[in-house]
Amino acid sequence: AQTIHQWPVAEIKAVGSPLSLGCTIKGKSSPNLYWYWQATGGTLQQLFYSITVGQVESVVQLNLSASRPKDDQFILSTEKLLLSHSGFYLCARRDRDGNTLYFGEGSRLIVV
């Protein structure tokens, strides 16, 4: 079975502290990977996408960065959190030979 594992499930962090959210894919190799962010009550916004290891494209600038160190791993991070980073972060994958977008369970972030 193809799965998407996100970690941590939830986190409370202080403004100015660093953040690292992880996404691990199990299943077909070389999927397209995506990071999405949703503010409470807001619209899902695409942040980044990656079609292969080492290549990440930014879609929306939110003072965040993303990396794909391995084919099955996608990392979202920042060195200094802002209050506006609070929200729900979702990792998604789309297989090369498919069209459907599949999402992980998400990571909820509260910045205080």
Added chain:
Amino acid sequence: GQQVQQSPASLVLQEGENAELQCNFSTSLNSMQWFYQRPEGSLVSLFYNPSGTKQSGRLTSTTVIKERRSSLHISSSQITDSGTYLCDTGGADRLTFGKGTQLIIQP
């Protein structure tokens, strides 16, 4: 860029009634997908339907490309259908979501 409009923003129905949700997009699309967002936030894929009609149980999705719209029909709604329904469209790299329709099914 692609603009996606969902309507209605919210919909309250009695159990057993049918629901019709709309998704309108501004430019020609490469993909169209409908999702159900659970209260805790996770998304469940309902349909990938870039054109034509697809049915799964009580759910039917119809996409008409030349009219730049897609609809999701829920027949004989149940209380467990309550939640937020999202549509998304785009290419392999850029995917745009609508703001969603909040569906509330009352007993």
